[in-house]
Every structure is written in C-alpha cells, then in structure tokens.
Amino acid sequence: MKRVAIWAAVSSLPQAKKVSLQDQLEQGRAHAERHQGHVVVELVIPGESRNIILFEDARERIEAYAQLKAIIDAKSIDALIYLDPSRLGRTAALILAVAELCTRANILLYEIDSPPTSLEFKRPDYNDLLVRAIRATGAQHEVRKISDRHQSGMAGRVEKGKMPSNINFGYAAVFDERGKLTGYSIVENAAETVRLIVRMYLDEGHGMEAIADALNLDGRLTPHGARWVKQTVKGILNNCWRYAGFAELNVRSKTGRPYLRVRGMWPPIITEEQARRIIAEREARKSARGSVNTVYRFTRMCQCGVCGSRMRSQRKPNEWQRIDGTVGRYADVFYRCPNGCVLIGEKKVMRAVVEFVRTLINRPEAAAAWTDRPTEDQSAVIIASIERLNASIDKLISGIRQADIDYYSHGALDADAPRHQAIVSALKKQIVSAQAEITKLQDKLHEEERSNLRSARIDDIRANGLSYLSSEDVRAANAWLRDMFRLVIDRAAPKRGCRVSDIIPLF
Numbered sequence: 001m002k003r004v005a006i007w008a009a010v011s012s013l014p015q016a017k018k019v020s021l022q023d024q025l026e027q028g029r030a031h032a033e034r035h036q037g038h039v040v041v042e043l044v045i046p047g048e049s050r051n052i053i054l055f056e057d058a059r060e061r062i063e064a065y066a067q068l069k070a071i072i073d074a075k076s077i078d079a080l081i082y083l084d085p086s087r088l089g090r091t092a093a094l095i096l097a098v099a100e101l102c103t104r105a106n107i108l109l110y111e112i113d114s115p116p117t118s119l120e121f122k123r124p125d126y127n128d129l130l131v132r133a134i135r136a137t138g139a140q141h142e143v144r145k146i147s148d149r150h151q152s153g154m155a156g157r158v159e160k161g162k163m164p165s166n167i168n169f170g171y172a173a174v175f176d177e178r179g180k181l182t183g184y185s186i187v188e189n190a191a192e193t194v195r196l197i198v199r200m201y202l203d204e205g206h207g208m209e210a211i212a213d214a215l216n217l218d219g220r221l222t223p224h225g226a227r228w229v230k231q232t233v234k235g236i237l238n239n240c241w242r243y244a245g246f247a248e249l250n251v252r253s254k255t256g257r258p259y260l261r262v263r264g265m266w267p268p269i270i271t272e273e274q275a276r277r278i279i280a281e282r283e284a285r286k287s288a289r290g291s292v293n294t295v296y297r298f299t300r301m302c303q304c305g306v307c308g309s310r311m312r313s314q315r316k317p318n319e320w321q322r323i324d325g326t327v328g329r330y331a332d333v334f335y336r337c338p339n340g341c342v343l344i345g346e347k348k349v350m351r352a353v354v355e356f357v358r359t360l361i362n363r364p365e366a367a368a369a370w371t372d373r374p375t376e377d378q379s380a381v382i383i384a385s386i387e388r389l390n391a392s393i394d395k396l397i398s399g400i401r402q403a404d405i406d407y408y409s410h411g412a413l414d415a416d417a418p419r420h421q422a423i424v425s426a427l428k429k430q431i432v433s434a435q436a437e438i439t440k441l442q443d444k445l446h447e448e449e450r451s452n453l454r455s456a457r458i459d460d461i462r463a464n465g466l467s468y469l470s471s472e473d474v475r476a477a478n479a480w481l482r483d484m485f486r487l488v489i490d491r492a493a494p495k496r497g498c499r500v501s502d503i504i505p506l507f
Contacts, residue, residue: 002119004028004037004110005071007082009045009064021046027112028081035119040077043067052089055097068098072105079108079119085135095136163264168242169223170194170269184266191269193220194243197236198270202277205475208233237278244268244275258436276446277483284482295474296333298349301482305490305501306341313346335489342489344498349487350469352500357465360458367458382445389434389441396431400424454505457484 006028008021021044032039043064052058058065071077080102082088089095102109108121116122124132162181167173170190174183193215200206200214212228222232241248241261245268250257284300302311316332333346360367403423461484468477483506490501 002035002037002078003040003076004032004079004081004119005068005077006032006039006042007064007068007080007087008042009082009087024083024087024112027083031081031110031112031115032079037079037119041067041071053091053093055094055101058089058094065098069101072101072107075105075107077107078121079110081110081112084111084113085132092133092136096133099132099136163242163247163266168239169236170243171266186267186269190223194236194269196220197233198240198243198274198278201237202274202281203476203479204473205479208237237282240270240275240278243270244272246272246275258432259439260432260435261439261442262435272446297346297469297474297477298335298353298481298487299478301478301485302335302344302349302487302489304337304339304341305488307337307339309338309341311335311337311342311344311489337489342491342498344489344500348497349489349500353487353503354466354469356500356503357461357469360465361462367462379445382441386438386441386445389438393431393434396427396434400427403427457505460484 006025008024008028010021025042025044028042029039031037045062045064052061055065055069059069060066068080085095088098099109103124106121106123108116108119110116110119163171163184167184170187170193171184172187173181174185176182196215197211200211201208206214208230211233212230215228215233220228222228226232236243242264245264245266246261247264249260251259296313296315299313300310303309304311312335314334314336316334317329318332320328322328334343335346335349336343464480465484468480471477485506486504487500488502488504489498492499
C-alpha cells in the first residue's frame with residue numbers, strides 16, 4: 001500500500017471560499033482511496049501568503065513546508081496529492097523546487113486536476129519536465145492576473161466613490177428601492193466610539209492598550225461585538241483616512257503601485273487634520289513606543305543641539321533626611337542625549353518654556369518675530385499643478401471613452417480586443433499616475449495651509465500654554481505641547497550646564 005501525503009493550501013481567504021481547505025482534503029482522501037493509498041499526513045496552509053521564491057525561505061516562514069522537507073528527507077511517503085500547481089506556491093520557482101525535491105526522493109506528484117493513472121512513481125522525461133515548467137509559470141501568471149483583477153476592481157470602486165473593501169465600523173450602506181448602493185450613512189453610536197479613540201490617542205496621549213481598556217470599562221463593543229484589544233484599536237487608527245471621508249489604495253504596496261487617496265461618497269466621522277495628525281503621531285511613536293507610558297512633561301520634545309538626536313527622559317531617585325530622622329524620597333527628571341552630548345533637568349526646561357510663553361503673552365512683537373521665519377507660500381503653484389493634473393485626467397477619461405466608442409461602434413471583433421485592452425490599460429495607468437501625483441501635491445498644500453495659520457496657533461499658545469504647562473494631566477499636556485513646538489537643548493557657557501537654546505514652531 002502506497003503512503004500518501006495530502007497538501008491543501010489557499011492563497012487568500014476569498015479564495016478559500018471557492019475551493020476550501022476541507023474540499024481539498026476530502027478530494028485528496030478520495031483519490032488516495034481510489035488507488036488504495038494510505039494517508040499518513042495532511043499538510044495544511046490556512047490562508048498564509050506563499051509569495052516566496054526560495055524553498056529555504058518557505059521552510060523557515062511556513063511550518064507546512066518544513067514538515068514536507070522532513071517527510072521527503074525521511075522518504076516516509078510515496079506520493080504527494082494536491083489540487084493544482086498553484087497550491088504548492090505562488091511563484092514558479094517555489095513550485096518547481098517542491099516538485100524537484102519530490103522527484104529526487106522518488107515521490108509521485110499527484111495533481112487532482114490532472115490525476116495520473118496510479119500511485120506508481122515514474123521518473124519524468126524531457127516532455128514531462130517541460131510541461132511541469134510551463135504549468136508552474138502559468139500558475140504564477142494566473143496568481144498575478146488575479147491580483148491585477150483584484151486591484152482593478154478596488155480601483156474601480158474607488159473611482160465610483162465606493163469603499164474599496166468592507167464597510168467600516170461606524171457606517172452603514174444605503175440602497176435604493178432596486179437594491180443599488182447609493183451611499184453610506186453614519187451609525188452614530190459606533191461613530192462616537194471612533195471619535196473617542198481618536199481623541200484619546202491624539203489629545204490625551206494614550207496608547208492603544210490603554211484605549212482598549214478604557215473602551216471595555218465603558219462597555220463599548222468592537223465592530224464584531226467582542227471586547228477591545230490593542231489590535232482592534234490599531235485597526236481603527238489604520239483606517240483614519242477612511243474615517244476622514246477618503247479612500248486609499250496601495251498604502252503598503254509590495255509591487256510598487258503608486259499610493260492613491262481620493263474623496264469617497266461617504267460623510268467623514270473625523271476631520272482631515274485629525275487623520276494627518278494620527279499618521280504623524282504613529283510615525284513619531286515608532287521609535288519611542290514606551291513614551292505613552294511615561295508621565296514626564298517634555299517627552300519626545302527635546303532635541304540635542306549638538307548631534308540632532310532626540311533626547312530620552314530618565315528618572316533619578318533621591319533621598320533626604322527630615323529633622324525627626326525619617327527619610328523623604330523624591331525624583332528628579334532629566335533629558336539625556338543618547339550620545340552623551342547634553343543633559344538637562346526637567347525643571348530647567350520648564351522654566352525656559354514658561355518664560356517663553358509669558359514673553360509671547362506680554363510682548364506681541366516677540367510672537368511676530370517667532371512666526372515670521374522666512375517662508376515662501378507655494379499654495380498658488382501647488383493648486384495650479386493640481387488643476388493641470390485634473391484637466392489631464394479628464395482628457396484621459398475622454399480618451400478611454402473614445403476608445404470604447406471606436407471599438408464597439410465598428411463591431412467588436414475578437415482580433416481587435418487585445419489592441420483595445422492595451423489602449424485602455426495604458427490610459428488607466430496614466431490616470432493612476434496623475435492621481436498619485438495629486439495625492440502628493442495635496443499633502444504639500446496642507447503643509448502650506450498649516451504654515452499660513454501661524455497667527456491662530458500663536459494665539460492658542462498665548463491663551464492655553466501656561467495652563468497646559470501646569471496641568472496635572474501630563475499626557476494630555478504633552479499631546480498638546482508636542483503639536484506646537486520642539487525644544488533644542490545645547491551647551492551653555494562653561495560650568496553652567498545646558499540650556500534650551502531654541503524653541504522651534506511646528507507650523
């Protein structure tokens with residue numbers, strides 16, 4: 001009796017719904033039984049990506065490949081049953097590597113879609129190897145086509161103003177009497193949870209775990225009706241642009257597709273400014289993940305004036321003896337350059353910042369000098385560039401429309417289809433490229449507009465700066481202060497330690 005291993009794999013969860021893992025296993029067992037084979041092991045890859053080239057990498061990253069290699073080395077099977085070549089990998093190189101390893105160990109490759117007549121191993125000849133290579137390449141090409149069709153479908157939804165994928169927590173689809181999607185409405189209870197998450201993250205300075213704990217204590221449920229954890233909070237923040245009313249594509253494209261952000265047909269739950277702040281705050285926290293757990297006033301605000309590094313906060317405990325002999329304890333907070341260039345105490349930083357804010361309050365000319373740093377407003381140039389790109393997109397859309405008219409009005413022939421598809425595809429790529437450039441320009445325009453609001457932000461500092469500096473809610477104070485300015489710490493005169501040498505506006 002021949003020993004059989006059954007291999008079941010999917011490349012994505014949507015694909016699993018079409019040919020499920022269970023279906024593959026059942027089909028494999030039926031084929032083994034048909035040839036009186038004994039199933040010794042079933043190797044399953046549930047939804048993991050197999051877009052890997054080298055078998056060694058696959059073995060390190062995915063347990064099923066490691067198990068298969070051990071089985072092959074031990075020669076403990078006579079046949080490997082699988083649905084088709086695309087299940088062995090998503091690249092031709094990986095598919096052929098698995099096939100060659102089995103062949104060298106005299107293990108039969110048994111494809112359910114093209115089954116051999118028996119479980120007897122037969123060494124492949126030249127034609128067999130050629131067909132194997134062609135089928136492996138075809139499998140890789142088909143996977144790529146599926147990816148392209150998926151991307152094209154997502155882009156099509158975005159062009160129509162629809163959400164690219166599932167409807168986000170906080171929204172509900174709106175349909176007309178014929179069942180056609182006409183838009184999205186806000187589910188207010190869920191939307192309030194989204195706003196609370198954003199407020200706690202941006203304005204109160206909390207981390208994702210603390211936010212999840214607070215939501216659970218408040219009795220709020222996740223989109224799936226479960227308790228909140230760090231990852232569900234992260235999911236809300238990941239979709240900040242969606243909640244600001246925009247659709248995004250290719251945020252983390254592994255194939256180099258350009259990033260797109262376009263206005264959707266749903267109302268925003270948060271503002272565009274909040275979405276930008278979330279992205280900036282997440283980037284800032286990457287290299288200082290523990291900063292949200294500290295209660296030091298100027299965390300992530302101090303920069304070394306010597307080497308430019310961000311300074312780290314540290315706590316130095318001290319003791320003193322009272323008159324009655326008891327010991328009192330206190331702690332000093334310092335900010336230290338990681339390269340040892342400068343060191344300054346929190347009290348000295350506090351005095352400098354308080355003095356600075358009081359100067360802004362009492363001397364309007366000081367505020368003007370602080371914000372009147374040389375800048376050149378590029379808003380008009382950027383807006384003109386956006387308008388030119390939009391006009392170009394309109395022409396490209398007209399080109400696609402004309403190509404369709406020329407193709408279909410002359411009687412769509414099969415021979416003309418590839419040429420028509422190539423023309424339309426080229427025009428669509430140009431549209432995507434123009435839209436990506438518009439996204440970049442919109443980000444630049446936002447920075448220009450933010451700079452032009454300097455006087456309003458100065459008024460905010462003059463009105464609220466001292467209260468935030470004395471607030472007992474240090475996290476919230478830090479969140480506000482970090483959005484306003486950065487502190488540069490430099491060496492003072494000899495024997496006088498370090499000082500705040502500059503306060504740089506972040507607008």
